[in-house]
Amino acid sequence: MADPLPQDPANRTRRSRPFHVADAIKDWVVERGLQPGDRLPGEAELIERFGMSKGTIREAMRLLQAQGLVETKTGPGGGSFVGEVTRERATALLGNYFYFRDVTIDDIYQLRIALEPMLAARLAGHLSEAQLAELEAIMEDYARPAADAEEERRQHVASLRFHARLSDFGDNALLGFFIGFMAQILTDLTVYKRLYTSPNHDLWEKGRRHQTDLIAALRHGDGARAREIMQSHMEMARDLMEAQQAEVLKRFIAE
Amino acid sequence: MADPLPQDPANRTRRSRPFHVADAIKDWVVERGLQPGDRLPGEAELIERFGMSKGTIREAMRLLQAQGLVETKTGPGGGSFVGEVTRERATALLGNYFYFRDVTIDDIYQLRIALEPMLAARLAGHLSEAQLAELEAIMEDYARPAADAEEERRQHVASLRFHARLSDFGDNALLGFFIGFMAQILTDLTVYKRLYTSPNHDLWEKGRRHQTDLIAALRHGDGARAREIMQSHMEMARDLMEAQQAEVLKRFIAE
DNA sequence: AAAACCGATTTGTCATGATAAATACAAGCG
DNA sequence: CGCTTGTATTTATCATGACAAATCGGTTTT
Numbered sequence: 401m402a403d404p405l406p407q408d409p410a411n412r413t414r415r416s417r418p419f420h421v422a423d424a425i426k427d428w429v430v431e432r433g434l435q436p437g438d439r440l441p442g443e444a445e446l447i448e449r450f451g452m453s454k455g456t457i458r459e460a461m462r463l464l465q466a467q468g469l470v471e472t473k474t475g476p477g478g479g480s481f482v483g484e485v486t487r488e489r490a491t492a493l494l495g496n497y498f499y500f501r502d503v504t505i506d507d508i509y510q511l512r513i514a515l516e517p518m519l520a521a522r523l524a525g526h527l528s529e530a531q532l533a534e535l536e537a538i539m540e541d542y543a544r545p546a547a548d549a550e551e552e553r554r555q556h557v558a559s560l561r562f563h564a565r566l567s568d569f570g571d572n573a574l575l576g577f578f579i580g581f582m583a584q585i586l587t588d589l590t591v592y593k594r595l596y597t598s599p600n601h602d603l604w605e606k607g608r609r610h611q612t613d614l615i616a617a618l619r620h621g622d623g624a625r626a627r628e629i630m631q632s633h634m635e636m637a638r639d640l641m642e643a644q645q646a647e648v649l650k651r652f653i654a655e
Numbered sequence: 656m657a658d659p660l661p662q663d664p665a666n667r668t669r670r671s672r673p674f675h676v677a678d679a680i681k682d683w684v685v686e687r688g689l690q691p692g693d694r695l696p697g698e699a700e701l702i703e704r705f706g707m708s709k710g711t712i713r714e715a716m717r718l719l720q721a722q723g724l725v726e727t728k729t730g731p732g733g734g735s736f737v738g739e740v741t742r743e744r745a746t747a748l749l750g751n752y753f754y755f756r757d758v759t760i761d762d763i764y765q766l767r768i769a770l771e772p773m774l775a776a777r778l779a780g781h782l783s784e785a786q787l788a789e790l791e792a793i794m795e796d797y798a799r800p801a802a803d804a805e806e807e808r809r810q811h812v813a814s815l816r817f818h819a820r821l822s823d824f825g826d827n828a829l830l831g832f833f834i835g836f837m838a839q840i841l842t843d844l845t846v847y848k849r850l851y852t853s854p855n856h857d858l859w860e861k862g863r864r865h866q867t868d869l870i871a872a873l874r875h876g877d878g879a880r881a882r883e884i885m886q887s888h889m890e891m892a893r894d895l896m897e898a899q900q901a902e903v904l905k906r907f908i909a910e
Numbered sequence: 911a912a913a914a915c916c917g918a919t920t921t922g923t924c925a926t927g928a929t930a931a932a933t934a935c936a937a938g939c940g
Numbered sequence: 941c942g943c944t945t946g947t948a949t950t951t952a953t954c955a956t957g958a959c960a961a962a963t964c965g966g967t968t969t970t
Contacts, residue, residue: 416953418717426907433905436755443921453955455710458922459717462673466721467751474921475963490752496722497745498828500691507827514769572762573753578833650688652681671922698952708924713953730932731950 421450421460426469429482436484440470443480467493487577488655491584495653498585505590505646508582509638513631515579516563519570520614520630525621531569532619538562539611545604553592555604560587562611588653593645603640607633676705676715681724684737691739695725698735722748742832743910746839750908753840760845760901763837764893768886770834771818774825775869775885780876786824787874793817794866800859808847810859815842817866843908848900858895862888 425440434440441449446457461480464470468485472478538561546552560583567579610633617626680695689695696704701712716735719725723740727733796813815838822834865888872881 418953422721430906454957455713456954458710459714459953461921462714462717463721466677466718467748469751472921473963474919474961476919477964478920478962480921484755485752487752490749493722493748494745496724497740497742497832500739501828503829507829510773510827511770511829511833514773515766518765518769572765573756574758574762574766574837577752578766582829651685673922697950708926710925711923714922716952727952728932729930729950729952731934731948733932733951735952 417452417456418459418463421446421452421457422463424450425460425464429469434482436482438482440480440482487580490577491581492653492655494581495585495589499650499652503585503648505638505641505648508585508648509634509641511578512582513634513638515575516634517627517630519567519572519575519579520618521623521627522572523566523570524618524623524626527569527618532615535562535565535611535615538565539608542604542608545601552604557587559607559611584653585648589649589651590641590646591649593647594643600640603636607636610636672707672711673714673718676701676707676712677718679705680715680719684724689737691737693737695735695737742835745832746836747908747910749836750840750844754905754907758840758903760893760896760903763840763903764889764896766833767837768889768893770830771889772882772885774822774827774830774834775873776878776882777827778821778825779873779878779881782824782873787870790817790820790866790870793820794863797859797863800856807859812842814862814866839908840903844904844906845896845901846904848902849898855895858891861891865891 428434429440443454443457443461446460447454450457461470461472465472465483468483468489470480471483472480538558541558541561542555546555564580564583567576567583570576610629614626614629614633617623617629683689684695698709698712698716701707701715702709705712716725716727720727720738723738723744725735726738727735793813793816796816797810801807801810819835819838822831822838825831865884869881869884869888872878872884
């Protein structure tokens with residue numbers, strides 16, 4: 401009676417049971433080297449293995465689901481499975497962190513200016529023709545100058561997809577994620593305080609030429625030139641955002 | 656009785672109820688501009704407001720807890736509260752994403768070499784004497800050369816804390832997080848395949864002089880010099896890690 | 911042979927109640 | 941008077957069990 405749940409003497413049993421179970425399952429996945437798609441024990445089995453109630457086990461699974469580490473399916477052949485954390489989910493979860501913090505457009509561009517040229521230089525000469533074609537296909541979405549502010553916004557999102565896609569092509573997962581994350585913020589959480597009724601034709605043309613030149617440099621394996629072009633492109637983008645008085649919204653990124 | 660909860664006809668009720676509730680609470684936080692520490696409705700009230708059972712509501716809260724968006728406390732005055740997502744939690748959640756992906760030491764240093772010198776340059780002349788003193792205090796942990804491999808490892812972790820702390824001092828939250836995240840990976844998930852019985856005395860001295868010189872440059876507001884030093888420091892660190900054949904482990908980052 | 915149906919299986923939801931933890935506040939003690 | 945110590949109360953936490961929804965495989969019907 402004195403000891404309800406001794407377990408470990410020096411243990412911080414502070415964290416509640418669902419957290420404890422979630423950690424145990426995480427460890428289990430690491431130990432056995434489970435891969436995405438692999439089966440996890442079913443609800444009933446976990447209840448027995450941990451000697452806890454259904455509710456507790458289910459709450460533990462929800463904790464893991466929120467992190468994207470497990471997925472569950474109903475029906476025969478259903479159950480819990482190891483889930484690969486998607487880029488989208490990781491982006492949303494990291495976005496939560498910045499929700500209460502102030503991230504400015506300037507903060508983002510400081511990083512983009514440092515990272516994107518580096519990526520471009522590294523990618524030069526290492527892209528397949530299919531990948532280059534995909535980039536060119538994205539550019540079709542803004543092949544014509546925007547007619548109004550709404551279309552300009554749409555084109556801007558498309559051009560961000562250009563950068564997000566480019567970031568996927570590299571072999572540096574860390575760099576790719578960081579760049580993609582910033583593109584996502586700019587796509588989802590940015591609002592322009594000053595909208596021009598007539599979009600800037602010069603800047604559209606200049607930005608587009610940057611990207612065509614960039615693709616050419618990437619195709620010919622000219623890393624130095626790719627870096628140079630991307631640098632100019634980023635600086636121009638920053639100036640444009642500044643002119644439009646773009647701001648980062650306080651919202652959560654949807655998955 | 657016939658209609659338990661029609662809600663929206665064209666609604667994607669695919670996602671289960673706890674997810675739905677979690678999203679609703681997120682929206683609620685955004686709409687009302689709630690800040691960390693602010694009260695959320697208690698369990699009982701949520702049960703009534705959403706017309707759902709206790710278990711469903713609790714699972715929803717677990718989803719939010721896993722993201723670090725809410726905290727719950729028992730007792731009088733307890734309940735659910737908006738929680739600030741801590742850097743530690745965001746780091747752990749993002750770490751999950753990279754669990755199944757290959758991140759190499761080289762990937763990390765490519766980024767560190769690009770970002771840390773930039774941070775150093777920006778920080779020059781903008782640090783308080785207290786902040787500079789804190790950095791100097793951290794350096795005390797490796798004021799003497801390591802006697803064995805174990806102590807060298809400990810010193811390495813301490814020197815990473817130097818960089819993590821430095822990243823907090825900037826006003827760019829994005830940059831600060833990225834740098835801190837990489838420091839965390841190097842601290843928690845790195846193992847050295849080749850350990851020298853006698854630690855390299857020259858490198859220890861060189862690294863230490865880098866940091867003292869860096870602090871001097873920061874104090875005197877010499878941004879160009881700070882960048883230069885940090886660049887050398889990072890390149891040296893990369894070479895050292897390479898010589899030790901450091902590798903990133905497949906583990907989850909503990910909170 | 912295609913479509914509709916059925917039944918087994920597994921998670922998802924609901925309802926209720928007992929238990930444990932944390933706090934506020936008052937009473938007791940030095 | 942200040943400090944500790946109970947104790948009541950509020951709240952989340954844990955447990956149990958029944959029922960609903962989804963899904964898959966095989967079977968029957970058309």
